[in-house]
């Protein structure tokens with residue numbers, strides 16, 4: 140196997156995971172979560188009649204099974220070519236463990252009849268896995284040579300990318316709490332909440348819902364700043380494209396959040412809201428990994444792999460690249 144092949148396998152796994160996350164969200168939004176009352180079988184069989192809620196729930200399980208197989212295959216393909224990078228092998232193995240635990244949590248959501256904490260954890264583990272497989276895709280990509288190093292020269296950009304990724308994850312877990320606490324419509328109005336900019340935070344559901352809106356705006360500001368900074372300071376590169384995409388996606392995401400409330404949690408906007416959250420996580424993790432500068436303290440090169448990556452003349456004040 141050459142490295143190109145296992146990169147492709149991780150790339151496909153990332154796309155597959157995004158599809159599975161969308162499907163999981165549809166399972167909940169269509170009220171199909173308990174359509175199969177048992178686990179791992181559905182009505183005692185692996186081939187139930189695919190009608191009504193069983194269609195979504197069992198399809199989600201089958202696609203989840205496919206993900207485990209594809210990711211195991213990608214890990215197998217990466218094993219030999221990555222012999223000199225043991226960290227990649229370790230993270231791929233961690234991914235397999237994470238997927239198995241996640242499947243167990245999927246089963247628990249059914250067997251325990253959807254406790255809020257288990258359902259929310261199911262989403263959190265799904266997003267963690269997505270972050271992991273995205274990072275594996277970036278570091279196994281053919282042109283990868285230990286990062287562009289742009290973050291080492293532009294620490295502000297790296298900090299923004301990492302904060303954006305962490306904030307997206309936390310915001311998504313908060314969103315899952317909103318969903319599973321049935322707090323999606325406790326503020327039935329947008330953009331106000333109960334007719335006020337800051338509603339009375341008397342109940343946990345209003346606090347969680349309002350917190351999700353506030354963190355959403357914070358994330359919007361963070362990722363728009365990242366997009367503008369990257370557009371101004373990076374030359375043509377994947378990192379630049381992804382950072383700008385993060386700004387576009389987060390703007391659409393806020394609109395979809397409002398639309399979810401406005402349509403009283405219609406299946407299409409809430410399911411797209413989950414998909415977009417996952418896409419933003421993938422994109423910000425990608426930028427964070429690409430702008431990481433492993434040169435500092437790790438002995439790897441700290442110069443940009445591509446001298447075009449940093450356009451020196453456009454580096455913002457206070458972020459002067461070394462030797463620029």
Ligand code: HEM
Pocket residue numbers: 156159160161162163164166167172173178196199200203204206238241242243244245246248249253258259261262264265268315318319
């Ligand atoms: C066979 C294993 C699995 C089973 C039985 C299962 C089952 C379920 C069920 C019943 C739901 C609806 C939960 C609810 O309404 O509270 C759900 C949602 C979901 N699943 Fe799975 N799942 C499995 C594997 C996976 C895997 C491997 C992933 C991703 C890596 C995943 C990602 C999701 C996501 C993102 C949701 C939406 C969560 C939310 O709405 O907050 N699932 N799953």
Ligand code: HEM
Pocket residue numbers: 164262307310311312313314315316317318319321322323324329351352354355356358359389392393394395396397399400404409412413416419
């Ligand atoms: C800007 C970044 C945002 C991100 C990353 C984000 C992410 C999420 C996620 C991942 C969920 C859980 C979906 C699931 O469990 O499958 C969610 C739920 C939700 N979000 Fe957001 N969200 C954002 C902004 C907003 C905004 C500004 C609003 C405005 C009202 C909003 C309204 C909602 C609502 C109502 C739910 C619950 C949906 C339901 O009950 O099914 N979100 N969000």
